[in-house]
Amino acid sequence: MGKRVGMEVSIAAAEAVKQANVDVISAYPITPQSYIVEHLSELVANGELDADFVPVESEHTALSVCVGSEAAGARSFTCTSSQGLSLMSEIVFIASGLRLPIVMILANRTLSSPLSIWNDHSDVMSIRDTGWIQYFVENGQEVYDHVFVSYRLAEDRDVLIPVIINMDGFILSHVIEPIEFIEQEKIDQFLPPYKPLHRLHPDQPVTMGAFALPSIFAEAKKAQEVALLSSMPKILDTWKAFGDLTGRYYHPIETYKAEDADTLLITMGSFGETASVAVDQMREENRSVGLVKIRLWRPFPFDDFRKAVAGVKNLVVIDRAVSLGGPGGPVAGEIKAALYGEEGRPSIYNFVAGISGRDVAPSDYIKMVDKAEIEIEEGKRDGYEIYGVRE
Amino acid sequence: MTKPESEWTWKELSVGNVVLEPGNASQYRTGDWKTLMPVLNKERCIHCGLCYIFCPDMAYAAADAEGYFIADLFYCKGCGICAKECPTGAITMVEEEK
Numbered sequence: 001m002g003k004r005v006g007m008e009v010s011i012a013a014a015e016a017v018k019q020a021n022v023d024v025i026s027a028y029p030i031t032p033q034s035y036i037v038e039h040l041s042e043l044v045a046n047g048e049l050d051a052d053f054v055p056v057e058s059e060h061t062a063l064s065v066c067v068g069s070e071a072a073g074a075r076s077f078t079c080t081s082s083q084g085l086s087l088m089s090e091i092v093f094i095a096s097g098l099r100l101p102i103v104m105i106l107a108n109r110t111l112s113s114p115l116s117i118w119n120d121h122s123d124v125m126s127i128r129d130t131g132w133i134q135y136f137v138e139n140g141q142e143v144y145d146h147v148f149v150s151y152r153l154a155e156d157r158d159v160l161i162p163v164i165i166n167m168d169g170f171i172l173s174h175v176i177e178p179i180e181f182i183e184q185e186k187i188d189q190f191l192p193p194y195k196p197l198h199r200l201h202p203d204q205p206v207t208m209g210a211f212a213l214p215s216i217f218a219e220a221k222k223a224q225e226v227a228l229l230s231s232m233p234k235i236l237d238t239w240k241a242f243g244d245l246t247g248r249y250y251h252p253i254e255t256y257k258a259e260d261a262d263t264l265l266i267t268m269g270s271f272g273e274t275a276s277v278a279v280d281q282m283r284e285e286n287r288s289v290g291l292v293k294i295r296l297w298r299p300f301p302f303d304d305f306r307k308a309v310a311g312v313k314n315l316v317v318i319d320r321a322v323s324l325g326g327p328g329g330p331v332a333g334e335i336k337a338a339l340y341g342e343e344g345r346p347s348i349y350n351f352v353a354g355i356s357g358r359d360v361a362p363s364d365y366i367k368m369v370d371k372a373e374i375e376i377e378e379g380k381r382d383g384y385e386i387y388g389v390r391e
Numbered sequence: 392m393t394k395p396e397s398e399w400t401w402k403e404l405s406v407g408n409v410v411l412e413p414g415n416a417s418q419y420r421t422g423d424w425k426t427l428m429p430v431l432n433k434e435r436c437i438h439c440g441l442c443y444i445f446c447p448d449m450a451y452a453a454a455d456a457e458g459y460f461i462a463d464l465f466y467c468k469g470c471g472i473c474a475k476e477c478p479t480g481a482i483t484m485v486e487e488e489k
Contacts, residue, residue: 099407160406198409207410219401220408226401 002181002246009140009172010035012179013079013105016147018049019187020103023074023194026054026065030084031117032169033107037079059084063091063102070100071208073199075151078102081169082109082123089127095162096131097224098208101154101194102162103147104132107169108269108320110356118357119169121269121321125330131224133159133231134298136166136269140177143167145248148182148191153238155194159231166297168270168320170357182246190245228299235296252301253308257283258290263314263369264346268294268331271318271353271360278365289369294331302338309339312346316372318365319352328352328384336382347376353387364388421448425469427484429462435481436460442473442482 007015014036017025025044027037043049052069056062059080066076080088085106095102110116111123124134133153137143143165150163167173198206212220235252243249256276258264267275272293282289292308294301309315319329327333332350339345349372354360368387375383405411429442436459443451443460450467451460462473474482 097407098409197406198411205413207413208407210408210410212408213396215397216399216404219399220404222401223404223408227406 002183004178004180006176007179008176009143011039012140012144014039016144017077018043020147020151022051022077024052024069024076026056026062027079028056028059028062030081032109032173033079033081059088063088066102067095070102071200073196075194076102079105081107082111085123092127092130099160101160103150103154105165107173108166109169116356119171120355124166125321131228133161133163136297138270138272140179144179148187149238149242152191156234159234161231171270186245252296253304254293254295255308256291258292261290262288264309264312265291266315266317274362275365278362305338314376315346315348316369317350320354322352347381349383351387420465421468422465427469428487429473429482430485432481435479437479441476445472445476
């Protein structure tokens, strides 16, 4: 077992990037991601990490640098939040279209306006469907672990898809947690050096990013979609291999006291830990409530999700982003689509909570379950509200 | 390319749509774009080569055995720059016949 160290999660994330032995880091500092890249720049400057740290004038360039370095065959890392992700969004599409296995940590933060530095998922939802594999982690250990999982998966010859690790800004990035470090030898064994399938090299010229006429574009997108969907077995294999190495096994959908529950809370990201405390309290009161946590957001694990909620009466879906003018929050919209064809599908009540980092305490989950159960009982099939708004 | 890209299936594309065969843009018939094509009146041509120099697509090859510069209609987009620049008016743009 590795050493257990009390450490700020951002620093642990940067240490993981170091242990993953990246070749190129390019990033622009933005709250709440700053500590990660600041620590990485220190590690490079003091010689602890043999990598090129490319300081840039914007996030658009940060990801562009990673596209270039990855295309040349270098293991590349970037990290951003909120407005920074918006600024790089043009390149987010390009990295996945070119099938470059870049890994990005996204310290999720609210998008302006109003300007806010605190946490929610509005940033990542704006690039939801860009073809990156996306995890949502729940605590610092999971951030640390998923750096290795992400590189191994992304660089697999059968995958070659970039990965985003979503971690809630401040709620995870700025807390100090006990992190179990993995010995370097074990990591080197789990994560072999990157061997690109195609790379830019003068000895064997290739063209990356050529244009496609309408006569071939649809075929290119179909190929990209199939690649993303068929990465699922490798996602599972990679988690299995990581579990065998460390004893920490991860799954696309995870449940907590969900067996035989009438009502299930559905969460994504750091909500999961607080919600589990609320579930404990409700179970003590003999209420039939459990929890389902979505760890893998893209490709969405439809089969695992349907299996996890089969036979349940009510779903209380907690979103951390508003989908203005849409069908409730983005997670709820996804879940409604997932269950549309199911016989005897549950009632779905959707709350948007914790936007711009507002605290969501265990008591809030209980209030949300209370309200959903009452309103569903009264016949409301698809309730939706932004939770806790002062009238 | 072994066959036109309009016949490729999605399964035949390389990962990331990387073009693995260098220089295959030479197989791209940009000549399809034109409506007007350059026609040379050899009697007026003074072999100056300005058409060859000005052609933005390098559709003109170097002078042939008789010293004439002839546009390759596989690449010529019909922009008319050669006709505009020709100092003796030896090149006229005429409608392509189907």
